[in-house]
Amino acid sequence: MKQNVALKGIKDGFLLNLSDTASFEELLEELDGLLDHLRAERKLSGETRQDIQLEVHSGNRLxxxxxxxxxxxxxxxxxxFSIKSFTSNVLTYERAIEWQKEVxxxxxxxxxxxxxxxxxPGDILLIGKVHPGGVVRAKGSIFIIGELHGLAHAGIEGDTTAVIVADFLTKAQIRIADSIEVIDNEDEESRSSKVEVAYINDLHxxxxxTLDRLKKIQPSIDKVTGGLF
Structure with missing residues (x-):
């Protein structure tokens, strides 16, 4: 007989797998049996731990x-058990839209x-000027066509693979994840514009x-941006 409810140990607790082919009523019935069995074993062993983390995974069932x-x-x-989360292999419509925006x-x-x-929520291409005190933030990379005098912060949630493409010969503050660089060229008016790529190197x-190195720095850049570069 196929087991529709299965419990296994994982690193930070337990994982409860629920079959995605059984009816929900069958799952509840088997879950009752499993919990009764575990409670009996717990009583015999004298186990006293409480609030053990449990992830419930429902496969291809939402x-x-x-x-x-x-x-x-x-x-x-x-x-x-204390339920930590419900997970599945299925994306909700809202999460699918959110994911599409992110990529x-x-x-x-x-x-x-x-x-x-x-x-x-993902990468951004900004065409326009960023004045001092202006802020551009992105979970992914930032591409600016125009003057950058304010703050550009890429990878705001810790993505160290994000890049910033802009003219850095202006007074600006550059951030990628937790790394910060302040650009302060006193003689910027006498220098020509030069678009470069800011990134986190192997030494963190x-x-x-230079811009022609972008593809080497981030090989997947054309997949994310639709072949922009």
Missing amino acids: LNDEQKSQISTKIEEKSH SLEMKVQTVRSGQIIDA ILSFE
Whole structure:
């Protein structure tokens, strides 16, 4: 007989696998049996640990809120487990839209003035000037066609593979993940514009390279941006 509910130990607790082919009623019935068995074993062994972390994985089945509530209630009432999360192989519509934004290039044509903040869920191409006090932030990379006098912060959630492409011969603050560089060229008016790539090198230091090195620095750049470079 196929086992529709299976429990196994993982690094930080336990994983409860629920079959995605059985009916939900069958899952609840087998879950009851499993919890009763575990409770009996726990009583015999004298186990006293509480709130052991449990991840519930439903495979190719997406559980709705009511189903999650029923499972949570059973587990909380009949076991020592504390549910950490519900996971599955299925994306919700909302998460799919969020993921699409994260991996797509967002383009904006505007001037970013002092006090303004532009946020992007993935990569961003900004065509326009960023004034002192203006901020451009992105989870991914930042590409600026225009003057950068404010702050450009790529990889705001810790992505050290993100890059910033801009004219760095201007007064600006550059950040990638937790690394910071302040550009302060006193003679910038006498120097020609030069677009470069800012990135985190193998020594975990924020470095600059010429634009023609972009593909080598980040080989997957054309896949993410749709072949922009």
